[in-house]
Amino acid sequence: MPAALTAALRGALVLGGLMAVAGLGLALVNAGTATRIEENRRAARQAVLRELTGLDVEMATHQNVVACEQGLVALAMVERGYGGAMDVVAAFRNGRLVGVRVPRHTETPGFADILAPADWIGGLGAAAGGTALGGADIDAVTGATITSRAVLRARAAAIDRYGEAAPWCER
Amino acid sequence: MVRTLKLVKAAAVERNAAWAQGLGLCPLFAVTTSIENAAALAAASGVVLVGAAAAVAALRSLVPADVRLPCFVLIIATLTASVTMLAEAFAFDVYTRVALFLQLVVTNCMILGRMEQFASRNPVPRATLDALGTALGFAFALLALGAVREALAGAVPLAALAPGGFIVAGLLLALGRAATARTRREPRRARPGGGASSTRPGSQASA
Numbered sequence: 001m002p003a004a005l006t007a008a009l010r011g012a013l014v015l016g017g018l019m020a021v022a023g024l025g026l027a028l029v030n031a032g033t034a035t036r037i038e039e040n041r042r043a044a045r046q047a048v049l050r051e052l053t054g055l056d057v058e059m060a061t062h063q064n065v066v067a068c069e070q071g072l073v074a075l076a077m078v079e080r081g082y083g084g085a086m087d088v089v090a091a092f093r094n095g096r097l098v099g100v101r102v103p104r105h106t107e108t109p110g111f112a113d114i115l116a117p118a119d120w121i122g123g124l125g126a127a128a129g130g131t132a133l134g135g136a137d138i139d140a141v142t143g144a145t146i147t148s149r150a151v152l153r154a155r156a157a158a159i160d161r162y163g164e165a166a167p168w169c170e171r
Numbered sequence: 172m173v174r175t176l177k178l179v180k181a182a183a184v185e186r187n188a189a190w191a192q193g194l195g196l197c198p199l200f201a202v203t204t205s206i207e208n209a210a211a212l213a214a215a216s217g218v219v220l221v222g223a224a225a226a227v228a229a230l231r232s233l234v235p236a237d238v239r240l241p242c243f244v245l246i247i248a249t250l251t252a253s254v255t256m257l258a259e260a261f262a263f264d265v266y267t268r269v270a271l272f273l274q275l276v277v278t279n280c281m282i283l284g285r286m287e288q289f290a291s292r293n294p295v296p297r298a299t300l301d302a303l304g305t306a307l308g309f310a311f312a313l314l315a316l317g318a319v320r321e322a323l324a325g326a327v328p329l330a331a332l333a334p335g336g337f338i339v340a341g342l343l344l345a346l347g348r349a350a351t352a353r354t355r356r357e358p359r360r361a362r363p364g365g366g367a368s369s370t371r372p373g374s375q376a377s378a
Binding site: 007010011012014015018019022025026029030032033036037040043044108109110 | 248
């Protein structure tokens with residue numbers, strides 16, 4: 001066998017062997033952490049919803065409705081963001097939109113900073129008192145255009161949906 | 172023992188990856204808005220650096236020269252992915268704050284640089300000690316910047332933002348240069364234009 005071929009083969013074997021070991025190692029770490037990671041993510045989602053509604057609510061009880069209690073109605077919408085589907089929850093109190101939160105998303109870290117309650121998304125509820133988008137005159141947030149547009153679309157959809165959900169809640 | 176200390180000190184102080192070589196500055200500015208974030212990134216980088224150095228040194232006679240870089244990157248990436256998963260499982264609060272930069276540890280040129288320059292040419296104990304020193308030096312750089320920025324952020328909000336990071340880092344760097352220049356008693360040469368760029372070897376800046 002020519003020397004060059006032997007060298008290439010050796011390189012391929014070493015790299016391939018290393019890949020197999022690395023893959024095995026990652027599979028083991030994943031097996032050891034997957035359940036805990038899922039629990040942590042679930043707890044984080046719950047915390048977002050609790051902060052918004054003051055209640056311990058589960059996602060999607062009846063279609064879009066995740067909570068209806070004492071004049072509070074929370075609707076969960078699914079919108080397509082930059083990294084795929086994201087859950088957007090909008091809470092209404094006595095017919096007024098009080099807040100919008102994103103408990104679950106796969107947006108790029110860093111660009112998703114606008115979804116933190118203290119950031120841009122925190123100001124979405126108070127500004128829009130009515131049933132239309134009005135109030136917050138925003139088309140998108142620079143640097144996170146697709147993410148912010150998805151949130152705004154979901155908010156508009158939730159406002160539309162509220163008309164059906166509110167009577168169902170009062171029943 | 173003395174040699175061991177010298178090796179660690181050389182890696183941590185004289186060849187400090189961040190201050191002396193200008194490597195790994197991207198996470199340095201992005202994450203050091205508080206001491207806690209800085210410590211988390213320093214710990215993650217340290218674990219990856221030491222683990223990769225030990226692995227690279229152990230495999231150095233086995234890995235052919237022409238595939239060494241893919242092998243280094245594979246080792247570093249595996250360790251980074253493992254650290255990321257472990258952090259999300261056991262330190263979720265910190266993870267949510269530094270997740271992006273935890274994943275970017277893999278692209279930290281400081282780590283690949285140490286593999287190529289040192290770990291792939293030295294036995295495991297020496298490579299590990301060098302990595303430990305480099306990690307300590309990087310941690311010191313992160314923590315110093317984090318501490319100053321966190322202290323300033325109350326009075327000067329700019330300090331918490333990226334531009335503030337550059338300014339604080341520049342000031343710390345100048346301070347460090349001034350301190351080491353005095354101890355080394357370098358003859359002061361008047362440079363035309365008083366150039367801001369350094370003439371020291373190995374001071375190339377990189378993200």
